[in-house]
Amino acid sequence: MNLKKSSLGAVLALLLGAAVAFGITSSTLLSLLTQSIIYAVFALGVGVLLKQNGMVSFGHALFFGGASYLIGILLQLQLMSAELAILVTLLAVTVAAFLIGLVIVRVPGVAFGMLTLAIGQMFFLTASRARGLTGGADGMNIDWPSRLFGFPMSQMLKPATMFLVCWSTLVVVMFLLAWLMRTRFGGITEAVRDNEERARFIGITTLLPRAAVYALSALVTSVAGVLSAMNTGFVSPESMHWSLSGVALMMVVVGGFKALWGPAVGAVVYFMFKDILGEHATHWMTIFGMALIAVIVFSPTGVAGMFDRWVLGKKPSVKVGGH
Amino acid sequence: MTNYVLQAQDVAIHYGGVKAVDGVDLTLEKGQIRGLIGPNGAGKSTVIDAITGRRKLTRGQVSLLGQDVSALGVVERRMRGLSRSFQRTSIFGQMTVYRQIELASHKMGVKDSAADAEAVLNELELWSLKDSPAEDLGYGEQRRLDLGLALVGRPTVLLLDEPMAGLSVKESLDLAQHLKKLTSSWDVSVLLVEHDMDVVFGISDVVTVFELGRVIASGAPAEVRANPRVREAYLGSAA
Numbered sequence: 001m002n003l004k005k006s007s008l009g010a011v012l013a014l015l016l017g018a019a020v021a022f023g024i025t026s027s028t029l030l031s032l033l034t035q036s037i038i039y040a041v042f043a044l045g046v047g048v049l050l051k052q053n054g055m056v057s058f059g060h061a062l063f064f065g066g067a068s069y070l071i072g073i074l075l076q077l078q079l080m081s082a083e084l085a086i087l088v089t090l091l092a093v094t095v096a097a098f099l100i101g102l103v104i105v106r107v108p109g110v111a112f113g114m115l116t117l118a119i120g121q122m123f124f125l126t127a128s129r130a131r132g133l134t135g136g137a138d139g140m141n142i143d144w145p146s147r148l149f150g151f152p153m154s155q156m157l158k159p160a161t162m163f164l165v166c167w168s169t170l171v172v173v174m175f176l177l178a179w180l181m182r183t184r185f186g187g188i189t190e191a192v193r194d195n196e197e198r199a200r201f202i203g204i205t206t207l208l209p210r211a212a213v214y215a216l217s218a219l220v221t222s223v224a225g226v227l228s229a230m231n232t233g234f235v236s237p238e239s240m241h242w243s244l245s246g247v248a249l250m251m252v253v254v255g256g257f258k259a260l261w262g263p264a265v266g267a268v269v270y271f272m273f274k275d276i277l278g279e280h281a282t283h284w285m286t287i288f289g290m291a292l293i294a295v296i297v298f299s300p301t302g303v304a305g306m307f308d309r310w311v312l313g314k315k316p317s318v319k320v321g322g323h
Numbered sequence: 324m325t326n327y328v329l330q331a332q333d334v335a336i337h338y339g340g341v342k343a344v345d346g347v348d349l350t351l352e353k354g355q356i357r358g359l360i361g362p363n364g365a366g367k368s369t370v371i372d373a374i375t376g377r378r379k380l381t382r383g384q385v386s387l388l389g390q391d392v393s394a395l396g397v398v399e400r401r402m403r404g405l406s407r408s409f410q411r412t413s414i415f416g417q418m419t420v421y422r423q424i425e426l427a428s429h430k431m432g433v434k435d436s437a438a439d440a441e442a443v444l445n446e447l448e449l450w451s452l453k454d455s456p457a458e459d460l461g462y463g464e465q466r467r468l469d470l471g472l473a474l475v476g477r478p479t480v481l482l483l484d485e486p487m488a489g490l491s492v493k494e495s496l497d498l499a500q501h502l503k504k505l506t507s508s509w510d511v512s513v514l515l516v517e518h519d520m521d522v523v524f525g526i527s528d529v530v531t532v533f534e535l536g537r538v539i540a541s542g543a544p545a546e547v548r549a550n551p552r553v554r555e556a557y558l559g560s561a562a
Contacts, residue, residue, distance in 0.1 A: 187418070187426045194415040200397045201375070201407060202427035202472055 003179060010175040017167035021160045030159035036271035037166040038227045040264035041173060043251035045221030047263035048177060050252060052189040052213045053105065056113050058245050059120025063218040065240030067093050067225025069127060069134055072142040072235055082145050090222055097218030101211035117242055128237040139236030142229050156230070166227050173220055174260050180216075181260075189213050221248075250288075254295050256302025265303050326389070328353050328512050329405075329480045334373050334383035336366075343369045345536045347383075349514070351480060354506045356513040358523035358544070361533030362557055367516040368410060370533075371482045374514075375407045376400045388479060402431065404479030408486055412465045414457045414472065420444065421453035424471055431476025443471045446509075447501065463494040470498070474509070481505075482514045487522055495519055499526050524548060532557060 024030055046060050067089050074085040104115045127134045134140055144153050155161055180186055191199045192206045199206050229235055238244070247270070248263075255266025270288070277284040299306050308314040329351040336344040344366040351357055359367045372378040374385050376397045385393050392400050415423045424443055428436035444450040447467045452460060457468055466486060473481055483502075487495040499522045505511050517523050523530060523544075530547040532540040534557070540550045547553055 184426070184429065187422060188430075190418055191415050191423065191426060194417055195413055198409070198413040198415065198472065201401055201413075202475065203398055203401050203430040203432075205398055 003182065006175055006178045010171050013171045014168060017164055017171065021164040021167070024160075027159040030163045032271060032275050034159065034163045034166050034231060036268050037163065037170050037264075038224050038231060039248070039251065039271065040267035041166070041170050041224035041227060042221055043248045043255065043263035043267045044170070044173065044177070044260070045217045045219075045224065046245070046248045047252045047255075047257045047260070048220055049214060049217035050257040051260070052181070052186070052193060052216075053210055054193045055105070055210075055214075056249065057116040057217070058113050058242055058249070059116030059118075060217070060221050060248055061240050061242065061244035062116075062120040062123050063093050063097060063221040064225040064228070064244065064248075065127065065235060065237070066096075066123060067222035068142070068229040068235035068239055069140070071226055071229050072140050073133065075143050075145075076140075082148055086226055089226060090219060093222035093225075094215050094219040098211055098215035101214030101218075102207065105210040105214055106207065116245075120240065120242055120245060124237055124240040124242070127240055134237070137237060139234055139238075142233050142235060144230065144233060148230075157233075162231055166231070169223060169227060170264060173223060174264070177220070177260055185209070185212070250292055252302075254292060254302055256299075256304030256306075258301050259304035259308070262302050262304030269303065326353070327351060327386075328388055329374070329514070330386040331370070331374055332384045332386075334370065334385065335381045336369050336373050336378055337381040342536050344373060347533075347536070347538055349374075349531065349538075351512040351514060353512055354510065355528045356502065356506055356515055356526055358527030358530040359514060359516045359533065360518070360520070360523055360530060360557060365533035366536040367533050368484050369536075371407060371484050371514065371516060374482060375405055401478075404476075405482070406473045406476075406478035406480065407482040408469050408473045408484060410484045410488065412462070412469050414465055414468050416458035417456055419454050419456055420449055420460070420468055423457065424468075424475060427472050428475040433476055439475060439477075443474050446474070446505075447471050463490055466490060466494075467498065467501075470501075474505070474511075477509060478511060480512050480514065482516075484516045485518060486515070487517055487519045495522055502526060 020033070021030070042060070042064050045063070046057060049055050049057055070089045070092060071085055074080065074088060075082060080088065100119060104112060104119070107115055128137050130136065146153050148156055156165065188204055189209045191202070191204060192209050196206050228239065251266035251270050252263045253266065254269050255264065256262030273284055273288045273291070277287055281287060295302055301308070327350045331347060331349040334344060334347045335342070347370055349357070349370070359370070361367055369378065373380055376395060380393060384391055387400070387403055387405055392403060392405065395403070421440060421444065425436050425440040428439040428443070433439040441450065444453055447470060449464065449467055449471060452464060457465065460468065470483070470486060473483070487498060490498065502513060502515070503526045506513060515523065515527065527544055529542060530544050531538055532547060532553045539556060540547050540553045
């Protein structure tokens with residue numbers, strides 16, 4: 001998709017979001033949609049890592065919960081304005097992820113996944129036990145100021161406004177990622193993912209692009225963490241638990257990672273199962289699990305892959321690496 | 324004194340007690356094609372790995388245009404003009420033909436990478452396929468694309484590891500003609516590892532024969548073909 005088409009798609013998506021925000025009167029439905037959009041941003045972060053690096057992370061909840069904690073702590077300490085605290089949080093997570101990435105992206109396949117799991121759980125345990133700083137297992141409230149970016153916080157937290165904020169963030173993040181993938185950086189990361197050895201033999205130093213993609217995916221995930229902190233005003237260690245990383249990964253698998261919008265669709269599907277099916281079936285996760293198996297067996301490229309095949313007539317391709 | 328573009332002196336690669344390559348001397352003159360032949364496991368590909376920095380030298384020295392590059396890594400050697408292709412087709416499957424060649428050209432520091440990419444693709448008759456993902460190409464076209472990736476940035480030396488493997492007779496002959504042409508029109512010297520004897524003896528200026536990690540013969544194609552030791556070790560009585 002070229003930049004013109006992406007821009008047009010982004011504008012249409014923003015208009016659609018506005019229509020949904022002002023068209024739906026049920027606060028409960030808007031809140032559920034908001035939650036699914038926040039997780040769509042989270043899943044997008046995990047999806048970017050799989051799409052551009054061909055790597056599976058079981059520890060991205062670290063960046064989701066970590067961003068919520070960091071913004072909470074910065075606001076608690078009252079060292080800076082909330083707007084600056086958001087910026088500092090996103091930057092800090094990105095830099096930390098880049099440094100972690102420089103070490104762990106050297107490790108291929110399952111070992112990489114296990115490392116992400118170990119690092120994530122390490123921080124989960126730290127957050128659970130550092131009562132003085134994080135509130136321990138009870139979690140912590142996040143003290144947002146009365147105004148954010150010039151808008152009253154009470155207005156921001158209204159379901160329609162919050163949905164619009166989260167939806168617009170998702171659209172903007174997707175647009176920026178689509179643009180980035182078309183730049184030289186996107187080409188380099190694709191080359192490294194497809195065939196790392198050949199990439200070296202065309203003059204590409206392969207470690208930095210892999211670490212940069214890892215940091216980029218953490219940045220996107222941390223955006224979701226900040227949105228979650230705004231939406232709920234609360235963070236607990238569960239938001240850093242590996243099972244949450246697993247949920248995000250399931251969203252990516254269901255939605256598909258080849259297209260940028262795939263993980264977002266996966267998040268919406270997940271919440272549809274959770275909220276609609278969960279009303280009628282206690283063990284809705286079993287049904288979702290079966291749906292997940294069906295997707296993996298019959299459409300490894302997820303919902304996005306099905307769309308490509310059936311609507312756009314593209315041939316299937318699930319490869320994420322070279323030989 | 325001859326000015327070699329590439330000179331490998333006393334190159335050795337040992338894996339514990341196994342001497343994959345042991346005390347090999349090789350040279351390449353400007354515009355020359357040197358064929359490297361020998362049975363499987365003789366150490367031909369390992370020599371290419373050693374020269375390009377993919378494997379660490381146990382002993383010896385590699386010089387490019389008179390400069391010792393033995394301590395440099397793969398990327399640095401490539402940037403200095405030491406390029407290679409692989410035994411197995413090594414391309415970027417999901418990228419389009421043009422995007423990967425243009426990217427490679429840009430990474431090699433070519434100012435007008437678009438023009439360079441167009442020149443490479445035209446040279447290898449791949450321009451009409453520029454918008455196709457590499458994985459959609461036929462095998463012969465993929466091999467040419469592989470060669471194209473090695474050619475961007477106009478390298479000084481090209482080390483080709485069985486570029487004809489899996490190609491039809493016609494495709495092999497076409498590629499051989501391309502290689503011969505490149506040495507004059509693109510000013511590139513070629514070290515060619517190949518099992519297709521017709522191609523090697525047809526286009527090489529000199530041929531070197533390997534056996535068990537050592538050079539057993541080297542010289543003009545006719546001279547090597549007539550060498551009784553080479554006939555016994557590799558070519559057989561039919562050669």
